[in-house]
Amino acid sequence: MEKNRNTDLVIFDLDGTLLNTIGDLAVACNAVLALRGLPQHTYDQYCHFVGNGIMRLVERALPEELRTPYTVAAVRADFVKYYTEHIDTHTEPYEGIPELVDGLVQRGIRMAVASNKFQAGTEKLVRLFFPGVEFAVVFGQREGVPLKPDPAVVGEILSLTGAAKERVLYVGDSGVDIQTAAAAGVRSVGVTWGFRDRAELEEAGAQHIVDTPGEIFELL
Numbered sequence: 001m002e003k004n005r006n007t008d009l010v011i012f013d014l015d016g017t018l019l020n021t022i023g024d025l026a027v028a029c030n031a032v033l034a035l036r037g038l039p040q041h042t043y044d045q046y047c048h049f050v051g052n053g054i055m056r057l058v059e060r061a062l063p064e065e066l067r068t069p070y071t072v073a074a075v076r077a078d079f080v081k082y083y084t085e086h087i088d089t090h091t092e093p094y095e096g097i098p099e100l101v102d103g104l105v106q107r108g109i110r111m112a113v114a115s116n117k118f119q120a121g122t123e124k125l126v127r128l129f130f131p132g133v134e135f136a137v138v139f140g141q142r143e144g145v146p147l148k149p150d151p152a153v154v155g156e157i158l159s160l161t162g163a164a165k166e167r168v169l170y171v172g173d174s175g176v177d178i179q180t181a182a183a184a185g186v187r188s189v190g191v192t193w194g195f196r197d198r199a200e201l202e203e204a205g206a207q208h209i210v211d212t213p214g215e216i217f218e219l220l
Helices: 022-035 043-049 054-061 069-085 097-107 119-129 152-161 175-184 198-204 213-219
Strands: 009-012 110-118 137-141 168-172 187-191 208-210
Touching (some): 009 152, 022 054, 022 069, 054 069, 069 119, 097 213, 110 119, 137 152, 152 168, 168 175, 168 213, 175 198, 187 213, 198 208
Parallel strands (some): 009 110, 110 137, 168 187
């Protein structure tokens, strides 16, 4: 296998990058809205609700007049319970992702996950869909750590792995991911198979944009 040239560590976003999770996110959020007799939303709408953590997802899904701290917290708690129990009903890796992950393992390139999904959900999905794959670090939303696009999570990953910024590639599907990579001082690649479109990635300043996972091998 050809040795990588410039990359020691690839940091992946999770939702919309490694895994197509929108079905389970939408079903879970609609379920808790339905319990309260509130309007539900389409999958396309949820593609624009996600990306900034569960709290923001719930806020966006609720009618504006109900976006109080108490209601958001209550709906979030119900969402996390329902979603955790049904987390893999509709979720699956994007086409080409298992081959990308296997190829990185074969090349000896370390991998990490940096997600705005809550920590327990992030860990559970990685275990379910990438069994036997050793990720150097798997981080989701954790108390006391700011969400992306704040670069804190990337900084923590770099500290734990000892990877040099110039030898890190950050892969994500949204403007939030591209902004995170820029703030952290690492190379960015935006992917077009996720929840957001090419225009958002371009506007955010993605250094590279790919349409298939296999193209990432050319950037290593």
